[in-house]
Amino acid sequence: MDIFVYGTLKKGFPNHHIIKDSVFIGKDTTADQYCMFDLGSFPAVVNTGNRCNIKGEVYCIDSDMLNSLDILEGKFFTRKKVKLESNREAWMYFLDTSACNTSNFPLIPNGDWNK
Numbered sequence: 001m002d003i004f005v006y007g008t009l010k011k012g013f014p015n016h017h018i019i020k021d022s023v024f025i026g027k028d029t030t031a032d033q034y035c036m037f038d039l040g041s042f043p044a045v046v047n048t049g050n051r052c053n054i055k056g057e058v059y060c061i062d063s064d065m066l067n068s069l070d071i072l073e074g075k076f077f078t079r080k081k082v083k084l085e086s087n088r089e090a091w092m093y094f095l096d097t098s099a100c101n102t103s104n105f106p107l108i109p110n111g112d113w114n115k
Contacts, residue, residue: 006056
């Protein structure tokens with residue numbers, strides 16, 4: 001199955017070591033638009049607002065890795081399937097806005113987090 005990552009799991013970022021042995025499919029962008037916020041040490045995407053397409057990377061992972069990522073993302077993120085510009089469908093993590101208010105965080109208007 002495919003996972004679309006847009007933050008600390010991307011190559012060159014702190015949590016990439018978790019998925020480094022997974023098959024890298026390539027860079028991609030979401031087909032639909034969302035809102036991306038900078039929460040400081042990581043970004044978060046919310047499923048409302050329709051501001052921009054999100055840029056990230058796609059990896060092919062197994063169910064064990066998906067379970068590990070669910071644990072990493074914790075109680076603040078929800079995993080949903082999204083359509084990508086490449087016509088792939090992949091899992092992506094969205095911030096649960098009932099658990100975290102984004103109003104105090106800056107919007108990333110181009111959907112590309114590169115801290």
